[in-house]
Amino acid sequence: MADLDGFNNSGVSTQLVGDFHLINHEKPWRYEEDGLTVTRGSAWSGPGCHDGCGVLLYTDKNGKLVKCEGDPENPYNNGRLCVRCLDVNEVTNHKDRLMYPMKRDPKNRGKDEWERISWDEAFDLVYEKFTDIKEKYGAESVVFGQGTGRDIAAYITRLCWSFGSPNYVLFLSGCACYLPRVAGFAATAGSFWVADCSQEFPDRYDNPEYQVPETMFVWGNYPLRANSDGFYGHWVVDLMKRGMELVVIDPKVTWMSTHAKLHLPIRPGCDAALALGFLNVIINEDLYDHDFVDKWTYGFEELAARVQEYTPEKVAEITWLPKEKIIEGARLLANSKPCTMQWGVAVDMTKEALPASQAIAACFQITGNVDVPGGIIAPPEILNYAGGWGRELCPEDTWKKRIGLDKYPLLNFGFQIAQPDELRHTMATGKPYKIHATWLQQNNVLSCMGADPTEQYIGLMNCDFNVSVDLFMTPTIMATSDVVLPAATFPERNGIRVGDGCQRGEVINKVTQIGECKSDMEINLELGRRFNPEAWPWDNVDEMFSAMLEAQTPFGFEYLREKGPAYLPFNYRRYEKGILRADGQPGFNTPTGRIELWSTFYNTAGMDPLPYFEEPIPGPGSTPELLDEYPLVLTTGARPWSLFHSEHRQVKRLRNLKKECNVYLNPATAEKYGLVDGDWVWIQNIYGRCKSKVEVTNLYQNPKVIACDHAWWHPEGDPEKLYDSHDLNVNNLLPGIPGKSGFGSNYKTTLVKLYKVTPQDDTNGPFQKDNYVGQALTDKVAEAIASIKESK
Amino acid sequence: MSTADMINPAKAEYGLLVNYDWCTGCHSCEIACQVDHQMSEGQSGILVHDMGHWPLDGDAWQFGYLAVPTKQCDACAHRRALGKIPTCVQHCQAQCLEFGPIEDILKKVTTEYQTVFTLADK
Numbered sequence: 001m002a003d004l005d006g007f008n009n010s011g012v013s014t015q016l017v018g019d020f021h022l023i024n025h026e027k028p029w030r031y032e033e034d035g036l037t038v039t040r041g042s043a044w045s046g047p048g049c050h051d052g053c054g055v056l057l058y059t060d061k062n063g064k065l066v067k068c069e070g071d072p073e074n075p076y077n078n079g080r081l082c083v084r085c086l087d088v089n090e091v092t093n094h095k096d097r098l099m100y101p102m103k104r105d106p107k108n109r110g111k112d113e114w115e116r117i118s119w120d121e122a123f124d125l126v127y128e129k130f131t132d133i134k135e136k137y138g139a140e141s142v143v144f145g146q147g148t149g150r151d152i153a154a155y156i157t158r159l160c161w162s163f164g165s166p167n168y169v170l171f172l173s174g175c176a177c178y179l180p181r182v183a184g185f186a187a188t189a190g191s192f193w194v195a196d197c198s199q200e201f202p203d204r205y206d207n208p209e210y211q212v213p214e215t216m217f218v219w220g221n222y223p224l225r226a227n228s229d230g231f232y233g234h235w236v237v238d239l240m241k242r243g244m245e246l247v248v249i250d251p252k253v254t255w256m257s258t259h260a261k262l263h264l265p266i267r268p269g270c271d272a273a274l275a276l277g278f279l280n281v282i283i284n285e286d287l288y289d290h291d292f293v294d295k296w297t298y299g300f301e302e303l304a305a306r307v308q309e310y311t312p313e314k315v316a317e318i319t320w321l322p323k324e325k326i327i328e329g330a331r332l333l334a335n336s337k338p339c340t341m342q343w344g345v346a347v348d349m350t351k352e353a354l355p356a357s358q359a360i361a362a363c364f365q366i367t368g369n370v371d372v373p374g375g376i377i378a379p380p381e382i383l384n385y386a387g388g389w390g391r392e393l394c395p396e397d398t399w400k401k402r403i404g405l406d407k408y409p410l411l412n413f414g415f416q417i418a419q420p421d422e423l424r425h426t427m428a429t430g431k432p433y434k435i436h437a438t439w440l441q442q443n444n445v446l447s448c449m450g451a452d453p454t455e456q457y458i459g460l461m462n463c464d465f466n467v468s469v470d471l472f473m474t475p476t477i478m479a480t481s482d483v484v485l486p487a488a489t490f491p492e493r494n495g496i497r498v499g500d501g502c503q504r505g506e507v508i509n510k511v512t513q514i515g516e517c518k519s520d521m522e523i524n525l526e527l528g529r530r531f532n533p534e535a536w537p538w539d540n541v542d543e544m545f546s547a548m549l550e551a552q553t554p555f556g557f558e559y560l561r562e563k564g565p566a567y568l569p570f571n572y573r574r575y576e577k578g579i580l581r582a583d584g585q586p587g588f589n590t591p592t593g594r595i596e597l598w599s600t601f602y603n604t605a606g607m608d609p610l611p612y613f614e615e616p617i618p619g620p621g622s623t624p625e626l627l628d629e630y631p632l633v634l635t636t637g638a639r640p641w642s643l644f645h646s647e648h649r650q651v652k653r654l655r656n657l658k659k660e661c662n663v664y665l666n667p668a669t670a671e672k673y674g675l676v677d678g679d680w681v682w683i684q685n686i687y688g689r690c691k692s693k694v695e696v697t698n699l700y701q702n703p704k705v706i707a708c709d710h711a712w713w714h715p716e717g718d719p720e721k722l723y724d725s726h727d728l729n730v731n732n733l734l735p736g737i738p739g740k741s742g743f744g745s746n747y748k749t750t751l752v753k754l755y756k757v758t759p760q761d762d763t764n765g766p767f768q769k770d771n772y773v774g775q776a777l778t779d780k781v782a783e784a785i786a787s788i789k790e791s792k
Numbered sequence: 793m794s795t796a797d798m799i800n801p802a803k804a805e806y807g808l809l810v811n812y813d814w815c816t817g818c819h820s821c822e823i824a825c826q827v828d829h830q831m832s833e834g835q836s837g838i839l840v841h842d843m844g845h846w847p848l849d850g851d852a853w854q855f856g857y858l859a860v861p862t863k864q865c866d867a868c869a870h871r872r873a874l875g876k877i878p879t880c881v882q883h884c885q886a887q888c889l890e891f892g893p894i895e896d897i898l899k900k901v902t903t904e905y906q907t908v909f910t911l912a913d914k
Contacts, residue, residue: 033874034870034874066830067827067828068827069824069828069879069882069883070882070883072882079882079883080820080882080883080884080885080887081820081824081883081885082818082820082885083818083819083820083822083823086820086823086824086827086883087823087827089827090827224816224818224885225818233885234816234818234885234886234887237814237816237885237886237887238887241814241887253845253853253855255816255817255855255856255857258845258852258853258855259813259855263851641817641818641819642819652833653823653826653827653833654823656833656834657819698845698846698847699845701847
């Protein structure tokens with residue numbers, strides 16, 4: 001047992017201002033230490049993740065960032081940091097950073113023929129082109145896209161809507177990251193719920209209100225590496241030291257799974273079935289919380305009837321898990337008081353992600369773990385981050401032209417995005433209207449988030465004008481952009497830490513300047529006020545941040561710089577006190593005021609109001625005909641320690657910790673295919689192929705399951721071969737077919753075969769765009785099955 | 793380094809205690825050390841070793857990591873002079889590292905799966 005009386009387990013001193021807790025700091029926000037200047041602040045990326053840890057940034061007398069340390073006074077990470085922030089100076093100071101704006105003749109897309117321009121010229125060019133396109137074709141023909149939703153999201157939405165376009169998007173099929181889980185919870189419980197790891201209290205685990213969970217279910221997530229959604233992964237370890245047990249639902253054997261009470265190595269894509277199986281046992285064995293269910297839930301009888309289809313026997317068959325372990329998991333869930341749950345993107349990255357989220361949520365709802373200490377909690381917000389900022393700025397007549405609205409009515413229920421798959425088709429086909437320009441901010445869509453990268457590429461090449469804002473040159477920019485604007489890493493800019501998970505009043509502080517880089521927010525503000533000055537009335541970004549903060553808190557930017565982080569007012573069982581609803585009535589923020597196990601929200605949107613499971617397609621359960629040709633289940637996207645999505649490949653210390661794109665094979669699988677460590681193989685399915693380097697491992701115990709890294713490219717490679725991105729991108733195998741609601745997509749499960757890369761067959765070559773029909777627009781599954789039947 | 797140095801090693805003044813069961817293999821100690829000491833790429837004052845992974849009886853596994861200092865470890869003398877703890881210890885995400893005078897550290901070594909690496913004052 002480690003020593004819990006060590007230096008950095010809470011013990012911070014706090015001060016109450018109104019209902020907000022502030023931290024009493026020993027030193028000012030900026031001070032001198034040993035010849036270096038130290039600046040305290042938060043670290044919300046890029047580069048990096050979704051956390052926003054407290055950091056101390058060290059700069060020398062020339063203003064160069066020399067190191068980044070964790071801030072021991074910040075209760076979020078207690079002085080700790082992961083390797084990505086510890087090495088951020090190597091990213092910020094990297095010789096390959098984009099340093100100044102550049103343009104390229106659209107005729108030369110794909111060629112490394114860039115011309116340096118000034119910021120004025122760049123802004124003028126973007127303003128003129130976008131305005132011209134807006135006048136000719138309407139504002140909706142300009143798409144505003146971003147990569148993974150870090151702290152830049154709010155400003156991009158405002159830029160999009162104040163320009164007048166309804167088409168703000170993450171080019172991620174089925175919005176399959178975070179939003180399906182948000183939707184799944186919002187539809188049933190009126191807000192988003194996260195594991196209570198005491199993160200709402202500055203004194204953390206020592207807070208007298210807090211209780212350590214008896215058991216945490218870690219579901220489709222490896223928090224120690226992923227640090228996803230405002231959840232500092234090693235809180236799990238902190239809680240284990242305080243007695244919490246783990247149940248790990250993950251196809252892979254990990255440090256966590258081998259230190260868990262129960263490991264459920266599920267077949268990828270079957271999480272909804274497991275949750276429905278848990279519910280079957282919990283309800284049929286009468287293990288649920290009767291008092292809570294009677295008083296605070298709606299539709300329990302309907303849920304109880306639905307889960308009868310999912311007996312442990314049937315769920316065992318679907319999930320490839322032993323029946324006894326499913327029953328054991330269900331009993332652990334119901335009998336642990338409190339029980340909490342940390343879930344991840346694997347839940348979103350299944351096609352029917354909404355019913356999956358709904359089923360998983362129900363497990364913790366009917367067992368009375370909602371809004372209790374150590375259960376699941378709805379974090380208070382400074383800004384409704386998932387919703388964007390300034391939707392009212394988009395005129396109503398253009399708002400109705402948002403892509404995907406006709407096909408997916410759920411988008412009308414509080415979701416302010418264009419549906420990414422419909423938009424991908426629109427860009428490639430010009431239907432229902434042509435997209436003429438794109439604004440892509442920190443979005444390497446052709447290497448990372450975009451399913452069916454070929455269709456994505458065609459859509460971008462169809463545009464008259466593409467602008468990218470990024471930290472480094474990327475395959476996407478090299479392939480398709482006409483103007484590129486250099487963005488700042490977090491040590492080069494000011495910002496505020498509002499976002500997913502535990503929101504705190506906390507600021508990000510600029511300590512250094514690289515080239516002519518500007519922050520994303522500054523770029524958005526400067527461009528935004530050219531398009532729509534009324535929507536961007538602030539002289540500088542700090543004023544803008546203060547305006548955002550002051551709408552919800554008594555604090556401005558400067559104040560929080562000295563005093564932050566500010567912890568928002570928080571307490572438990574708020575549903576009993578009328579705090580969760582706008583009308584002040586007790587209950588949850590749903591139409592019935594109860595947790596809706598039968599969702600009136602889904603029902604109104606024309607969807608099944610109850611959770612269900614659908615077999616992933618293609619997959620062993622849905623297309624057994626394909627198994628002879630494609631016998632392996634492929635899962636993708638497990639996180640390495642040192643790389644965040646498509647970032648960090650050019651950063652030496654971090655690349656040394658993860659050198660290459662790997663496919664992970666069980667020894668039996670490797671032997672069957674005659675493969676050894678280091679072999680390069682093609683991974684192919686009915687949609688396409690990518691290549692990867694073999695790592696033989698026993699961490700995937702089931703020889704039918706293999707895994708491949710995602711978002712790989714070689715910054716050291718040939719720019720005009722797009723840095724090998726089109727060869728290495730596992731998304732070539734993913735068609736981008738969303739769930740029935742428009743949410744969810746099978747990023748993490750498909751059927752594949754393997755064969756060796758040979759000198760004669762070692763590349764996919766350039767994107768093939770002639771006569772290409774989007775993978776999702778043809779029924780490749782039916783075609784593949786038909787061709788197999790014919791050959792027999 | 794010579795035979796003489798090896799047969800007459802310096803007196804241990806400090807101990808780095810590694811609570812083996814808690815190391816998650818995150819590499820934070822390594823990168824913190826390398827950046828703080830401005831080391832060249834490929835060098836480090838501490839390395840995390842993969843202790844392997846294989847199934848044992850039932851659902852049990854051998855699965856672990858172990859952080860061990862290298863010859864470049866100077867016990868963060870410059871940080872301690874500023875009243876700070878070694879950077880590997882501060883940044884260890886699992887908080888499985890502890891540092892202190894050897895006598896204090898040895899008092900903490902009471903249970904299974906703890907290792908102590910001894911360090912001289914340099």
